[in-house]
Amino acid sequence: MTRIATATGDASLWATYELTLTGPSEGNPFQDVELRASFTQGDRVVRVNGFYDGDGSYKLRFLPDMTGTWSYTTSSNVSALDQVTGSFAVGAAKPGHHGPVRVSNRHHFRYADGTRYINIGTTAYVWNLQGDTVEEETLATLAEAPFTKIRMCVFPKHYRYNQNEPDRYPFPLVKQGSSEWTGSFRGEYGWEFDFERFEPDYFRHLEKRINQLAEIGVEADLIIFHPYDRWGFSTMTPAQDDRYLKYLTARLSALPNVWWSMANEYDLMPSKTMADWDRFIHIVSDNDPHGHLLSVHNCFAFYDHNHPRITHSSIQRSAASQTALWREKFGKPVSIDECCYEGDIGELWGNISAKKMVRRFWDGTVNGGYVTHGETYYNEEEKLWWAKGGKLVGESVARIAFLKRILEEGSDEGLDPVKSTGAYRVTMMGGLDNVVMQQLFSPAAGEEDWPRAQAWWATAGQAHRYYLVYMGENQPSELDVAVPPGEKYSATLIDTWNMTETKLADSVERGDRLNFEPKPYLAMLFKRVDG
Structure with a gap:
């Protein structure tokens, strides 16, 4: 019996190549069906995991890192998906396709094709869960901004100024709870989900937004876990956590502009132990055949950035001038991903001036590191950039763009203290x-x-x-x-x-x-x- 996979079309270097197969939809395909494929070129073998995308559709994604002819063979515990073979030719990279960002020269970054990458980030945690109007507005804003990375969550976020309910959820909803903000993100809000299955539409929407970021040259620094939760996503069981990580990496690891941030403020999640975090790191890195950047972000105590699977230090501190010390301590690139936010809200971390924000960018730069921006100016719609995206109104962005131009015209190797x-x-x-x-x-x-x-x-x-x-x-x-x-x-x-x-x-x-x-x-x- 001949088994056929449908491909996305012409393949090119550093562009996601997707195969679609038809298989069973009964039972629980998310757990019952195993699907993998080996992509080979000569002696080179890249093994990828497949995933169920709903309605009997199964997908395998691959990110070619060499031109020429590649062949593939699938393996599965379901006969309709097993031993599917084929080949395809990978052409030259299209304009703007440079591959994933890698660590370069120990403390800096480059794209996989050798093109220089300057890490100038911003934060809009759940911009991708605000509906099409706001999300398109955010993309338009980013297209005109200097930022080359955005920190964003996979899961919805529950916090002050961010109480609106998302249009979709990552798991099937069983029982709807309360969305009222009580000043706490660790309470019981009465939500129930079927954590044994996923909602493919949720992840399709996430992929759509990540791909749109790639089109404007922005990396998606994806926050996999966070504590700001009313739905129960932060307190899943170890088995549910592990399935989520494997499903996420199967879907997203072939997208070139993905970074893995294991957590935002890992140390505010009492339900997770240090052993859990080590396990999570290994699951993500073991199931990402394309080797995307990986970090763990702190609130108070630093994670041990010397961990061999961690590629760079993602740090929350206002003293960006300490960057040179952290470079030496960890021997990796340093990204100050929270240095407080330019804004005027009551929280101490959300009301520094634009001049302070710009100074922290320069402090981090001349100490050999990189800094991430955020903006928290209050408005009656409670559409703060740091949470929901939209438009930027602060004064620091133009000055950050000025710094970016100076860096672009400067040393190609980056700046070292x-x-x-x-x-x-x-x-x-x-x-x-x-x-x-x-x-x-x-x-x-x-x-x-x-x-x-x-x-x-x-x-x-x-x-x-x-x-x-x-x-x-x-x-x-x-x-x-x-x-x-x-x-x-x-x-x-x-x-x-x-x-x-x-x-x-x-x-x-x-x-x-x-x-x-x-x-x-x-x-x-x-x-x-x-x-």
Whole structure:
């Protein structure tokens, strides 16, 4: 008997390739039917898990990472799905298709095809559960914004300013409970779901939005678990958790722009143990043949980012200037994914100024890391960007776009904290943030006799080529040039708030002094000009 799989059409590099098969719909196919496939090219074998998509439809998804002819063979405990074979030709990547983001040069990122990726994130936790009008508005906003990543939840979220009921649920609804906000997200609200089955339409909608993000160059940093829950999704049994993870990875791991964030604030979920989190990490990584980025996000206590399956540190802290220390501690890229939000709501984490947000972006950048934005300005519709998306109204976004342009024009390898070229000294103390840098980095040769109280500006770049210095809220009027001896550099003053760049000198060298109008939030860019 010949068994046939229907394919999506022409295959191309770094584009999701999908096979559809017809099988049984009776019983509980989500648990009763096993489906896998091996995709091969020469000696290369990539094994993927299939999933049930409802109405007797089964799917297998594959993300080609090499051009040429691939063949496949399925295996299943159902004869109609077993030993289905075929082959297809993978063509060159289409414009804008670069593959998944990978760790590069230990502390930075690149797409799989080698294209540079600059991680500039934002947060809109459940923008994908707000109905078509708001969701399309969010996509339009993102298309014009500087962000290359959005942190978003798989499950609905229950919290203040986010009490509307979603249009759909990930599991079949058995009994509807209360949606009234009581100030707590751990209460019993009376909801009941059939956690033994999934609602494919829920996940189809999620996939649709993730694919639309890919079209505008935005990565989907998917939060798999979170504690802000009135429905019971955060307190499923271990067996239900494991099935959910396997179903999620089977559906989404072939989407190129997916990142796995195991949790938002894992340490606020008392029903999960540290052993659970370790198991979850292994289930996701073992069932993702395409090796997407994976992290665990904290509220209070850091997860151990030294875990070998964790690819980068996802951190909640306001002190972005500590990034260089976390880089050294964990040996991985650092993404400050919550540094508080620009806004005006009553919660302490939701009312920092735009200037503070921009400063935290610059602090994280010149300490060798990456920072994620969020916005929480109150409005009568309670449509806050951080929860529901929509439109951005804050002042930080334009300044973040300005920073992004500077980074795009800068070092292709990314920015690393300066250790051995000598930092940039001034005639005043630089504040606590710079003292932290002084404790971490050693002065250049010949500068060991600097007074111990002499602070340094945080500096990042690539040695002997490019240095970016940030002076934060201080307002010096001069800067002593401390580039490596015998080298000449251009010097450009950057006003990070007013978004201006002023060339101060075409050529300076070590020992020269630069003078300028004192004001806060200045940076200095040095580019080598003598080879």
